[in-house]
Amino acid sequence: MTSALVFGDVSWAGGAAFNPIVFVHYMHCYVPGSFSSSDDRVANYRRDYLAAPTPPREVESQWFAEDAEATITGGLAAVQADLSRLAASHVDAVGLLIAPTHLPNSQFADALNMVAQAASASTVKVIPELWTDLRRADVDEYGREVARMLAAHKGAQFEYQGKPVVLISEQAPDGGGSQALAAAKERLDRLLRPWGGLAQVYVIVNLGFGETNIGANAYAELADALGAWTPQDDWTSRRAEASGEAARTAGKPYVYPVSYGFYQRRAGSPPWEYGESFGAARLIEAWAHAVAARPQFI
Secondary structure, eight states, rough: OOOOOOOOOBOOOOOOBBOOOOOEEEEEEGGGGSSSSSHHHHHHOOOOOISSOOOOOOOOHOOOTTHHEEEEEHHHHHHHHHHHHHHHHHEEEEEEEEEEEEESSSTTTHHHHHHHHHHHHHHSSEEEEEEEEETSSHHHHHHHHHHHHHHHHTTOOEEEEEEEEEEEEOOOOOSSSSHHHHHHHHHHHHHHHHOOGGGGGEEEEOOTTTOOGGGOOOOHHHSSSSEOOOOOOSSOOOOHHHHHHHHTTTOOOOOOOOOOSSGGGTEEEEEEEHHHTTTTHHHHHHHHHHHHHHHSBO
């Protein structure tokens, strides 16, 4: 889950206020309330953080709320409380990561359903984030299971311009050109058939790291809006800005990513201290650049 701090309309440097759609990435494996009190991670938290006089070296740079155990083991009430916090910050939706193996039965299925159930009674709705290679043979079943879960919780899915919103990432594009475009459209239609097909869905496609050639990605050409799975790996992410400029050139709305630097650990897997150093500074800088870009989505 990624935190977001947004308070109403946003303005920057004295400019006119604008009101972007704001959604936060919500990890299937970190859903509040979805952990059992007997889970090793809960027991380790109890042992290493609550009982130890000082935290062990490997966790000393991490922060845990005093009520973390109640939050992570609190069931539906914990998710409802989390969505209430997001609603108070004027967040519109959570981008719920759902992989092909998560539904209908997996260790994450209950957590995903819990988020959808909470969203059905909240102003914060669900944007399903579908992470997969769309060339897979069971893409139809994948779409059906996601749509079935959301339909079971009426009003859970976020809509934009009168259409349900679906975000697609890691779609493994075959390139550009007429053949690739036809193949991509056929796969998207199969995936999105439970919602009425590609034409009836507002589709956001995540570009790859620093991807700027929209014409070489047939999925990006077919999308209504483009995003970028780009953590803030410097004071600002040049990749985010480059992809945003490519989206503007293509005439498509852009989802400007804002992150506090957590995923900087990817580069050589440095320790927590490196990944989270200047975390607040990165977050503030990222928001400043996002607001200056005035995107339709953040």
